Amino acid sequence: MVQSSPPVQSVTSEDLLIRRMRIVDIPEIMQIESVSFGKHHWSEDSFRYEIKNQIGRYYSLIHRKEDRLIGYGGYWLIFDEAHITTIAVHNEFRGNGLGDLLLVKMIDRMGTQSVKWVTLEVRTSNTSAQNLYYKYHFRSMGTRPRYYQDTNEDALIMTTENIQSQDFRSVFRENKMHLIERLGGKMPEGAD
Numbered sequence: 212m213v214q215s216s217p218p219v220q221s222v223t224s225e226d227l228l229i230r231r232m233r234i235v236d237i238p239e240i241m242q243i244e245s246v247s248f249g250k251h252h253w254s255e256d257s258f259r260y261e262i263k264n265q266i267g268r269y270y271s272l273i274h275r276k277e278d279r280l281i282g283y284g285g286y287w288l289i290f291d292e293a294h295i296t297t298i299a300v301h302n303e304f305r306g307n308g309l310g311d312l313l314l315v316k317m318i319d320r321m322g323t324q325s326v327k328w329v330t331l332e333v334r335t336s337n338t339s340a341q342n343l344y345y346k347y348h349f350r351s352m353g354t355r356p357r358y359y360q361d362t363n364e365d366a367l368i369m370t371t372e373n374i375q376s377q378d379f380r381s382v383f384r385e386n387k388m389h390l391i392e393r394l395g396g397k398m399p400e401g402a403d
């Protein structure tokens with residue numbers, strides 16, 4: 212399996228805060244968007260809409276000492292299914308477990324919202340993100356041909372098993388334990 216590279220900047224839980232996304236976060240989000248998703252990234256208006264979207268829940272990851280936003284993620288809640296719509300980490304901070312952290316935060320929250328299945332789409336070429344999802348036992352369910360209009364690339368459709376099941380809970384617990392160790396022994400402060 213391809214290994215992730217060491218981070219340019221290291222962080223621990225002490226440095227971090229994870230909280231609901233706010234409108235004032237959007238300028239910093241846009242910088243990460245363009246680096247992460249290229250020309251066809253979400254617009255400021257999309258984020259403005261999503262922050263207020265009744266079925267959406269979006270989180271920002273803040274570096275407290277540097278007072279800057281270094282990641283974000285969000286999902287839609289549709290009955291007992293959650294659809295992850297976005298997740299990204301600032302390129303300088305990748306490889307610290309922060310993609311893990313955003314995913315754990317979202318799945319933890321989904322668990323309190325009676326979600327059973329989590330789905331998402333990911334570019335077939337995006338192996339870093341796919342590895343993250345495989346780690347949390349997402350499975351590939353097929354493709355949406357030419358889903359990404361910029362390059363005509365296919366999307367891989369990925370989904371979890373029932374996240375309330377014993378099997379999923381035990382994988383999730385173990386990954387979360389490793390994440391906590393990696394971040395210095397505790398989860399970062401957060402607000403729902």
Ligand SMILES: CC(C)(COP(=O)(O)OP(=O)(O)OC[C@H]1O[C@@H](n2cnc3c(N)ncnc32)[C@H](O)[C@@H]1OP(=O)(O)O)[C@@H](O)C(=O)NCCC(=O)NCCS
Pocket residue numbers: 213214215216247248297298299300301304305306307308309310311312332333334337338339340342343344346
């Ligand atoms: C995908 C992304 C959010 C991962 O964030 P990250 O903070 O670098 O990831 P983490 O350090 O938490 O790594 C978690 C897991 O992801 C996988 N992974 C992350 N980077 C990887 C890389 N460069 N190569 C291979 N696997 C990688 C590994 O499975 C890793 O687990 P491990 O550390 O136990 O090996 C980040 O690369 C990113 O923002 N990419 C651009 C935006 C994007 O593609 N979003 C996904 C859209 S579907």
